[in-house]
Amino acid sequence: MRGWMGKLRPVFIFSVLVLFLAGCGEENLSALKPKGYGADLLLDLMVISLAIMTFVFVVVMAIYIFVLIRYRRKKGEENYIPKQTEGNKSLEIIWTVIPVLLLLILAVPTVQATFDLADEKPREEDGSITVEVTGNQYWWHFNYPDQEISTSQDLYIPTGERVYLDMKSSDVIHSFWVPSIAGKMDTNPGDNENTMYLEAYEEGVYWGHCAELCGQSHSLMDFRVVAVSSEEYDQWVSDMQNIDPEATPETASAKDGQKAFENSCMGCHAIGNSPAGVGPNLSNFGNRTKIAGILDHNKENLVDWIMDPDQFKPGNKMEGYNVSEKEAQQIADYLMQLDHSEVTPDSVNGSSGKK
Amino acid sequence: MSERTENVSRHKLNVRKDENKEEMVQQVITFALMILFTLIAFSMVILDISSYFIKPTLLLLAGVQVAFQLFYFMHMKNKGHFMPTIIMFGGMTIALATIITFTTIIWW
Amino acid sequence: MSHDDVLNPKHMPHDPEKATLEGKNKFVGFWMFLGGETVLFASLFGTYLALSGSTSGDNTPENLFGLELVFIMTMLLLTSSLTSVYAMYHMKNHNFKKMQLWLGVTVLLGLGFLGCEIYEFYHYIHEYGFTFRSSAFGSGFYTLVGFHGGHVLFGLFWITSLMIRNQKRGLNLYNAPKFYISSLYWHFIDVVWVFIFTVVYLLGKVG
Amino acid sequence: MSNAIVQQRGIGAMIWDYITTVDHKKIAHLYLVAGGLFFLIGGLEALIIRIQLMQPDSNFISAGLYNEMITMHGTTMIFLAAMPLIFALMNAVVPLQIGARDVAFPFLNSLGFWLFLFGGLLLNVSWFTGGAPDAGWTNYAPLSSTSPGHGVDYYVMGLQIAGAGTLIGGINFLVTIINMRAPGMTYMRMPLFTWTTFITSVLILFAFPALTVGLFLMMFDRMFGSAFFDVTAGGNAIIWEHLFWIFGHPEVYILILPVFGAFSDIFSTFSKKRLFGYSAMVFATVLIGFLGFMVWAHHMFTVGLGPIANSIFAVSTMAIAVPTGIKIFNWLFTMWGGSIKLSVAMLWALGFIPTFTIGGMTGVMLGSAAADYQYHDTYFVVAHFHYVIVGGTVFGLFAAMHYWWPKMFGKVLNEKLGHLGFWPFFIGFHLTFFIQHFLGLMGMPRRYWTYFEGQGLATGNLISTIGAFLMAIGTLIFLYNVIYTAIKEPKASADPWDGRTLEWSLPSAPPFYNFKQTPLVRGLDPLWIEKMEGRKGITPAEPLGDIHMPNGSILPFLMSMGLFIAGFGFIYQVDNKLWFIAVAVGMGLFFASMFTRSFKDDLGYHIHKEDLIEKGDGKE
Numbered sequence A: 001m002r003g004w005m006g007k008l009r010p011v012f013i014f015s016v017l018v019l020f021l022a023g024c025g026e027e028n029l030s031a032l033k034p035k036g037y038g039a040d041l042l043l044d045l046m047v048i049s050l051a052i053m054t055f056v057f058v059v060v061m062a063i064y065i066f067v068l069i070r071y072r073r074k075k076g077e078e079n080y081i082p083k084q085t086e087g088n089k090s091l092e093i094i095w096t097v098i099p100v101l102l103l104l105i106l107a108v109p110t111v112q113a114t115f116d117l118a119d120e121k122p123r124e125e126d127g128s129i130t131v132e133v134t135g136n137q138y139w140w141h142f143n144y145p146d147q148e149i150s151t152s153q154d155l156y157i158p159t160g161e162r163v164y165l166d167m168k169s170s171d172v173i174h175s176f177w178v179p180s181i182a183g184k185m186d187t188n189p190g191d192n193e194n195t196m197y198l199e200a201y202e203e204g205v206y207w208g209h210c211a212e213l214c215g216q217s218h219s220l221m222d223f224r225v226v227a228v229s230s231e232e233y234d235q236w237v238s239d240m241q242n243i244d245p246e247a248t249p250e251t252a253s254a255k256d257g258q259k260a261f262e263n264s265c266m267g268c269h270a271i272g273n274s275p276a277g278v279g280p281n282l283s284n285f286g287n288r289t290k291i292a293g294i295l296d297h298n299k300e301n302l303v304d305w306i307m308d309p310d311q312f313k314p315g316n317k318m319e320g321y322n323v324s325e326k327e328a329q330q331i332a333d334y335l336m337q338l339d340h341s342e343v344t345p346d347s348v349n350g351s352s353g354k355k
Numbered sequence B: 001m002s003e004r005t006e007n008v009s010r011h012k013l014n015v016r017k018d019e020n021k022e023e024m025v026q027q028v029i030t031f032a033l034m035i036l037f038t039l040i041a042f043s044m045v046i047l048d049i050s051s052y053f054i055k056p057t058l059l060l061l062a063g064v065q066v067a068f069q070l071f072y073f074m075h076m077k078n079k080g081h082f083m084p085t086i087i088m089f090g091g092m093t094i095a096l097a098t099i100i101t102f103t104t105i106i107w108w
Numbered sequence C: 001m002s003h004d005d006v007l008n009p010k011h012m013p014h015d016p017e018k019a020t021l022e023g024k025n026k027f028v029g030f031w032m033f034l035g036g037e038t039v040l041f042a043s044l045f046g047t048y049l050a051l052s053g054s055t056s057g058d059n060t061p062e063n064l065f066g067l068e069l070v071f072i073m074t075m076l077l078l079t080s081s082l083t084s085v086y087a088m089y090h091m092k093n094h095n096f097k098k099m100q101l102w103l104g105v106t107v108l109l110g111l112g113f114l115g116c117e118i119y120e121f122y123h124y125i126h127e128y129g130f131t132f133r134s135s136a137f138g139s140g141f142y143t144l145v146g147f148h149g150g151h152v153l154f155g156l157f158w159i160t161s162l163m164i165r166n167q168k169r170g171l172n173l174y175n176a177p178k179f180y181i182s183s184l185y186w187h188f189i190d191v192v193w194v195f196i197f198t199v200v201y202l203l204g205k206v207g
Numbered sequence D: 001m002s003n004a005i006v007q008q009r010g011i012g013a014m015i016w017d018y019i020t021t022v023d024h025k026k027i028a029h030l031y032l033v034a035g036g037l038f039f040l041i042g043g044l045e046a047l048i049i050r051i052q053l054m055q056p057d058s059n060f061i062s063a064g065l066y067n068e069m070i071t072m073h074g075t076t077m078i079f080l081a082a083m084p085l086i087f088a089l090m091n092a093v094v095p096l097q098i099g100a101r102d103v104a105f106p107f108l109n110s111l112g113f114w115l116f117l118f119g120g121l122l123l124n125v126s127w128f129t130g131g132a133p134d135a136g137w138t139n140y141a142p143l144s145s146t147s148p149g150h151g152v153d154y155y156v157m158g159l160q161i162a163g164a165g166t167l168i169g170g171i172n173f174l175v176t177i178i179n180m181r182a183p184g185m186t187y188m189r190m191p192l193f194t195w196t197t198f199i200t201s202v203l204i205l206f207a208f209p210a211l212t213v214g215l216f217l218m219m220f221d222r223m224f225g226s227a228f229f230d231v232t233a234g235g236n237a238i239i240w241e242h243l244f245w246i247f248g249h250p251e252v253y254i255l256i257l258p259v260f261g262a263f264s265d266i267f268s269t270f271s272k273k274r275l276f277g278y279s280a281m282v283f284a285t286v287l288i289g290f291l292g293f294m295v296w297a298h299h300m301f302t303v304g305l306g307p308i309a310n311s312i313f314a315v316s317t318m319a320i321a322v323p324t325g326i327k328i329f330n331w332l333f334t335m336w337g338g339s340i341k342l343s344v345a346m347l348w349a350l351g352f353i354p355t356f357t358i359g360g361m362t363g364v365m366l367g368s369a370a371a372d373y374q375y376h377d378t379y380f381v382v383a384h385f386h387y388v389i390v391g392g393t394v395f396g397l398f399a400a401m402h403y404w405w406p407k408m409f410g411k412v413l414n415e416k417l418g419h420l421g422f423w424p425f426f427i428g429f430h431l432t433f434f435i436q437h438f439l440g441l442m443g444m445p446r447r448y449w450t451y452f453e454g455q456g457l458a459t460g461n462l463i464s465t466i467g468a469f470l471m472a473i474g475t476l477i478f479l480y481n482v483i484y485t486a487i488k489e490p491k492a493s494a495d496p497w498d499g500r501t502l503e504w505s506l507p508s509a510p511p512f513y514n515f516k517q518t519p520l521v522r523g524l525d526p527l528w529i530e531k532m533e534g535r536k537g538i539t540p541a542e543p544l545g546d547i548h549m550p551n552g553s554i555l556p557f558l559m560s561m562g563l564f565i566a567g568f569g570f571i572y573q574v575d576n577k578l579w580f581i582a583v584a585v586g587m588g589l590f591f592a593s594m595f596t597r598s599f600k601d602d603l604g605y606h607i608h609k610e611d612l613i614e615k616g617d618g619k620e
């Protein structure tokens, strides 16, 4: 009997695990805790499919276990020769038709959801927001063509409203994924532009990943979606529109930093409205919660980043400039004070954006 | 190796030669038709016939020519070509799926 | 019995290419191979079609292709298909000399075809600067047509070596299947060409 | 393997024998050893991956090396381990099951093996020459076409050569099964393993050309400046994805169908019952093979093909569950009413059923296009395919090896050690991969070099790593068993399992000419029929006569080596045109060998009737 008891042991372990895991996963990262329309719809679809699969699995396992217990060869049966049955028509029909039906049950909502998520019609409505998303090795650029503002790494959207994304890549294929809000979509190079939409239910800061292998720092190409109320969103937009790229900073160190920045960094980094350049747009860098999507946002890390970005994101494209440690300090002072908006990831209600 | 060399009588041999000749005549006719189709195809393009009509016709002509090649020149119509036929049609099915894909969803 | 025995017509079975197990194996195996080749060329055609619009400058299909040459090439290759049918006809009648003769004609026609193709490529490259690297259309075009040309070249080598190898010893049950499948290969090359002249050149001209 | 005569002739003679052999049984040994070695290498790479992911923010290997590791793990496992091991079984078993003396093209059979081996070696040389390929086993452009260094070039050349070998192998089995069946062995009397080999070969025939073309385009882009995937010159990167998956999806059925066949034989043998629903099983195999070509875009749901294409491919994907379900239920009903013996082979087969069912079900969940927007490129997918590949193909290989080991090597693998090896592997497998479903849904994409503290992913990954080490223990026990059996176990009888098909009518291991007299097949499970009628062996279909055998040849080895050398030339001519010399030398060797082959007739030799009688009937 050891045989099949052994087989049940892992099954038992797994059921405990399932219970344990259902409560797990981070609020702002897990696809199992939807905070937006797409993720919600898809979780429903997953549950339907899981229910069907569970049913199938139970049936298979019931027969399996029964057969194993009942027909295991016993002592003294070594010479017993069972009846050589050829097959059974009705049984074959049963296990063809029932799966077909089960699959139809799954196919209908699948097709519905697929078309639903590709729906572009409401987009023509006035005031619907479009963001141009560009994937780059290894950072994200977001351009709001109607608002004439742009930002990198942090995507701000209003809650309760569909925000349409026009997506492409400047180099290799990436994939834009915010698990708790919507499914993913690839960004392709060339003219192969994709579209999708985000609709966040709750305010919060949601974790985004790049999901298509894109080089060494593929696993470090994180970004954030900052969902805020529509008032806050409008506030943010006007704050962003009013940025003066040339504004002189207050402290002396930051002033020097600005100069150094203009000398060494402007070639790749823009401040103010810009299309996707070589490097991220830094207009609101002071408002970020992460440096380059992954490092804690403080001056120390920023200096380290400027001095040796490759140490944090292997293979990234920030290179070919020369700044001293001191200049880096000053630049850091300059960049940290580029916080032009009251609306920041930290300000978001009930922020799960600590991370 | 089991070479089954038959000892054929002169008479049988002549019958066979006649059969072969008959098939050869068929093949020459096939060839003439193929040349004809080619001429039609080229002249349609040279004469600039309306392009809605021309594309499917060209493809159709090509399809018929290929069928001729396969069934007559390559003898797929003859006995003993069951498996070859299955495989060629299988290959063509996948070929068709591939080409449809590459003309549609590579990008629209 | 050795394979080298020259078999006189009286001893040759009806389908000498399929009279032995080895022959049958070669016959079926080669057809399978052609099934695979179908998919291979379909992938190349697909790629070409997907990229034929990605031209650079004036080097579009309409501007480049000249139908006269393509027509000549088509005639050469179609006729060579018929001559290889003749060769197989004589094989079935156990007339080795005539078979060799017709195979020789086939090879000559094939050479003519290949010559035209080389001229065509040379022409495009030197007159128009249209190369393998100049645009995605160029890459797709040279790859598709070049793969076909490569098949022609290989076919010529194959048939010629068979002719030379067996010149002295004539037809037997060991080499009959080899001749037969090389002619199948030659027909298949023609099949592919029919699609090339239709899809690449004629439809390219139509635009 | 190491039988007494060979040892006397010395190790050099044995190596020469294997390099030149055209005997399908020896080629099976070659495939088994080479595939097994690559499995260990791929497994080692898997262990390194798992160690890196054991804890958050880990720095065990660098990001670049990690990408090389996953790429080589996937590529090695699929092309160099799983497929060759499957070929080992096909070579060892199919000719015996259909009552043939050899395969249709013994020479090509050997060529296929050496092409695979040299292709695999070429691929792995990249580790020592400045970096392995690093764009994933799927090698998506333009990441691959622009990847610096020569890693991806090795991928292209290695797979091109190995792929040619596979294609040749596929055609060989097709013709073998079509033409070489013994009298009475109609299609509908073929054992299921032969059937699945047949369909698998069709899949190989139609799938590999797409890969061949893809690899050529990639080669032209990387080495000769063409613009297929270069968007700045009008190219389109999506072409690669389609070509890869037109090949890639049928490929996964190439991996699973043969073991389906093996399982069918095993279930029926160890239940002492005829396979339930034989014709339905055959039909389901054909249907899976056909549908397998119609679903490839389910790997591309997030590429942006649009809702119509996605829906079509979603539905066709789901359809495959039906024929697969037919198989599962027919296996269950083969056992129903039978007399089930829990041998090690059967144990692996029994482990397969729940495991593969889970993997198949997650496959159907992935097939639900919209939901795949969440699953795609996460550990959910990794979990899915290891459930089907390890839980299906690898379990199947273990089952089949235990089952056919006596036919291949003349000894039965030690059953105690077999049981002992199964459990750690089985438990370890589920520990490793079950939890990955959840990791994926909790937001862990695949091909991630590392993940952060505080994302809730640490525990799951730790469990997963522990499981991988249990699998390693299971593998080591199996290896120990192989050695132990070779030294300690007695010679096996012809029919140790009370088998049903023709291979069990031959001595273990069979003589090099297989059947002294071609057998006469009188129904499904021919040996079983004879046994039930009280006969000892199979009725022969012909009187005893001379047997014609092919000669061995070194040419396949030389041809493959030629391509191997030319491969280096192609890779490095980008840096220095002098490398074209290597191309010329390699291709020269290749063509010279080919011409030798066509200009020098290989007439083979005969074993005379008298010698056959002298040898007795070979049975113990």
Ligand code: HEA
Pocket (backbone or CB within 6 Å): A053, A056, A060, A098, A099, A100, A102, A103, D138, D252, D253, D255, D256, D298, D299, D317, D318, D320, D321, D322, D324, D325, D326, D328, D356, D357, D358, D359, D360, D361, D362, D363, D364, D365, D366, D367, D368, D372, D375, D376, D377, D381, D384, D385, D388, D389, D392, D393
């Ligand atoms: C042996 C290999 C193997 C096998 C057999 C399968 C089988 C299946 N696979 Fe899998 N798959 C892979 C290997 C395999 N796969 C690999 C390697 C990848 C990833 C490649 C990469 O990206 O690197 C992949 C990825 C993959 C994807 C893409 C995921 C993504 O990247 O987003 C999808 C999507 O549809 C999919 C679907 C399926 C389906 C529907 C089956 C079906 O054939 C399964 C059918 C079986 C059953 C369903 C169980 C038994 C049936 C019953 C008991 C009957 C009743 C059942 C129902 C009614 C549901 N697979």
Ligand code: HEA
Pocket (backbone or CB within 6 Å): D039, D040, D041, D042, D043, D044, D046, D047, D049, D050, D070, D071, D073, D074, D075, D077, D078, D081, D082, D135, D136, D137, D138, D382, D386, D389, D390, D393, D394, D432, D445, D446, D447, D448, D449, D468, D471, D472, D473, D475, D476
């Ligand atoms: C046949 C196919 C196959 C097989 C058998 C396996 C087997 C295993 N695989 Fe793999 N896997 C793939 C095919 C396969 N895999 C593919 C195609 C990918 C995708 C790659 C990509 O993204 O491009 C992948 C990716 C993949 C990943 C995801 C990596 C990532 O996305 O970042 C992981 C992670 O856990 C993993 C783990 C494992 C493990 C633990 C095993 C275990 O089952 C392995 C068990 C075997 C051993 C443990 C061997 C033990 C050997 C020894 C102990 C001896 C060593 C000694 C000597 C060499 C002398 N695999």
Ligand code: CUA
Pocket (backbone or CB within 6 Å): A135, A136, A137, A138, A173, A174, A175, A210, A211, A212, A213, A214, A215, A217, A218, A219, A221
């Ligand atoms: Cu960008 Cu991964």
Ligand SMILES: [Cu+2]
Pocket (backbone or CB within 6 Å): D248, D249, D252, D295, D296, D298, D299
């Ligand atoms: Cu698939």
